[in-house]
Amino acid sequence: MxxxxxxxxxxxxxxxxxxxxxxxxxxxxxxxxxxxxxxxxxxxxxxxxxxxxxxxxxxxxxxxxxxxxxxxxxxxxxxxxxxxxxxxxxxxxxxxxxxxxxxxxxxxxxxxxxxxxxxxxxxxxxxxxxxxxxxxxxxxxxxxxxxxxxxxxxxVFNMPVYNVDMFDELGLEPPNSWDEFLEMGDTLLENDITPIAFPGGDIGPNQFMNSMMMNNAPDEDIFAKLEAGEEQLTNEWWVSTLEDFQTLLDREFISQDALGIQQDSAIAAVAQEEAAMLATGSYHMASLTEQNPDLNLDFLAPITVAEDEAIYEGIHTxxxxxxxxxxxxxxxxxxxxxxxxxxxxxxxxxxxxxxxxxxxxxxxxxxxxxxxxxxxxTDKETRFQPRFFITNSSVENAVLSSIEQVLGGDDPQSAAEQAQQVVDQNID
Missing domain, CATH: 3.40.190.10 (Periplasmic binding protein-like II)
Known part of the structure; x- marks a missing residue:
């Protein structure tokens, strides 16, 4: 049986x-x-x-x-x-x-x-x-x-799922640069819509970090180099990623209490059209459409660089x-x-x-x-989820914790330095 x-x-x-x-x-x-x-x-x-x-x-x-x-x-x-x-x-x-x-x-x-x-x-x-x-x-x-x-x-596509019809009604297009992404977020806020539902209470930054860093550090060996001692979290690629997270927090694109928001609440916010994007991935599309069958969904990864500097359009795993x-x-x-x-x-x-x-x-x-x-x-330039190239669990935890520290109010440079100390203790 x-x-x-x-x-x-x-x-x-x-x-x-x-x-x-x-x-x-x-x-x-x-x-x-x-x-x-x-x-x-x-x-x-x-x-x-x-x-x-x-x-x-x-x-x-x-x-x-x-x-x-x-x-x-x-x-x-x-x-x-x-x-x-x-x-x-x-x-x-x-x-x-x-x-x-x-x-x-x-x-x-x-x-x-x-x-x-x-x-x-x-x-x-x-x-x-x-x-x-x-x-x-x-x-x-x-x-x-x-x-x-x-x-x-x-x-799996580990990048935000967004409400296509909401964007169409507001005349918004998926952004091709960081400046366009910020302008998009401001437009959503002006219409009383939370740009990003971020379930920091249980999922945390595990998924969202990948699209946030994909063009800041386009080298697909970046985490292998980190674990080999050839790269540092205090270098520009990671500090700038943490600064981008701080920008999202400061501009209220994600909630100030993001670290306390649970997955179910974040999904409900998007399903009820209170938020435009869910910062998880394709694996939650079924949950969203189950709650709201009228949703028209697609993927939207933040492009954190200028349009001519962008290499990747999204994340897959x-x-x-x-x-x-x-x-x-x-x-x-x-x-x-x-x-x-x-x-x-x-x-x-x-x-x-x-x-x-x-x-x-x-x-x-x-x-x-x-x-x-x-x-x-077939048609998009996506990158395999960078986080999964971290083979040392302590290093992975340090990377993720540095994002949570910034979302908790810490300075990006300080958070990067603390994380690098953990990395140094856990690599050969």
Whole structure:
């Protein structure tokens, strides 16, 4: 029998305490410790596999897909466990340690992928036929040492979503420079509209930082150089990014209490047309149109430089990286599940019901929001999310914290200096 379990924040915090207590033990703790039946095989000749991820908003469609998979594979059942994303990032390695949980699991690119890969928990998928169902360029981020260790499923645009009809009514065009962006924000304020709904209370600057810095630091190796000691957060590229955040705060383009605003409140503000932009990404389009089906949405990344200096128009990420646990004794069944998820008709169902662009070839996008924004996949100059090139989690936290300090009222130069001190302590 399949059982879907969504772990609330409170449950996940309890889980984190258990895992932290077990962290020093051989074999470590695992996510099934509070739900032992999830680790048992189903009765008879059926094999039960564990599927873990962080996308709670996708639980309904995944339940449907799992039902259909089980109908086609009566010898396999799938139990899905879902955790809040922050807890998942912190605890996934421990959950995978003994192989009893996460036969199929997901990973973020960047530091989490590096940690799990270094721990040896990814089974090599290079020679699996289903790898050919994915766009070859999109899945490169899941490779290590020439091997395909994970398969990104989602193609996410990590930049603000904006209300197209609102812009049309006010005679606004997506800005092509920082000056135009500021003029746009002023026009929105004059019409009693908050330019940017910024959920700093739970999501923070994790997404918005990428489009804010993409043209300030167009070198795609900038964070690799930072971790190698060849770049500094006190240099112009990062200080100017922090100054741009300060400008948004000072001009009230984002709320003065942005660090206390939760995701649901920010989404509601855009859905109710109190705010023009949501500073997260494409993965929230479905939530916005669910609350307001009349919304016409597109993407708008701030261009923080002069028009003739801009290189990138937006940010993309290949994420929700599907992997098979190297410690699992149910790898063949796990691979059958990933194979099923990668079939175009299954992927199309997932894409259209969740509002996600995918890395699977031949997906049929029938959702209006996806059809209207599909041109970003081919016609726009987008950059892979810079934050995911930070492989050291302490460095990543320092970078993000410097933005939060500025939004909390600190001077950009001072915030950059404090962050660089943390970086210096955590790089070779």
């Amino acid at each position: 399949k059982k879907s379990l969504f772990m609330t924040s409170a449950t996940a915090v309890g889980l984190a305490l258990v895992l932290n207590a077990c962290a020093g033990e051989e074999g470590g703790g695992n996510a099934g410790s509070s739900n032992n039946e999830s680790n048992a095989e189903a009765s008879g000749d059926q094999t039960q596999i564990s599927f873990i991820h962080w996308r709670g908003e996708d639980s309904e469609v995944f339940d449907e897909i799992i039902d259909e998979f089980e109908a086609e594979h009566p010898d396999i059942t799938v139990e899905m466990n879902i955790y809040p994303s922050e807890q998942y990032q912190s605890n996934a390695q421990q959950m995978l340690r003994d192989g009893s949980v996460g036969d199929v699991f997901t990973s973020f690119p960047g530091s989490q992928f590096e940690v799990i890969q270094n721990a040896g928990f990814f089974e090599d998928l290079t020679d699996e036929d289903f790898v050919g169902n994915f766009n070859a360029e999109a899945i490169e981020i899941g490779q290590a040492d020439g091997q395909q260790m994970a398969l990104p499923y989602q193609m 290949a994420t929700f990286m599907l992997g098979v646990n190297a410690n699992s004794d149910k790898q063949e069944e796990a691979k059958q599940f990933i194979d099923y998820l990668s079939q175009p008709e299954v992927a199309s169902k997932y894409a259209n019901e969740t509002g996600q662009h995918l890395t699977i070839e031949d997906v049929d996008y029938t959702s209006e929001a996806l059809e209207d924004t599909a041109y970003w996949l």
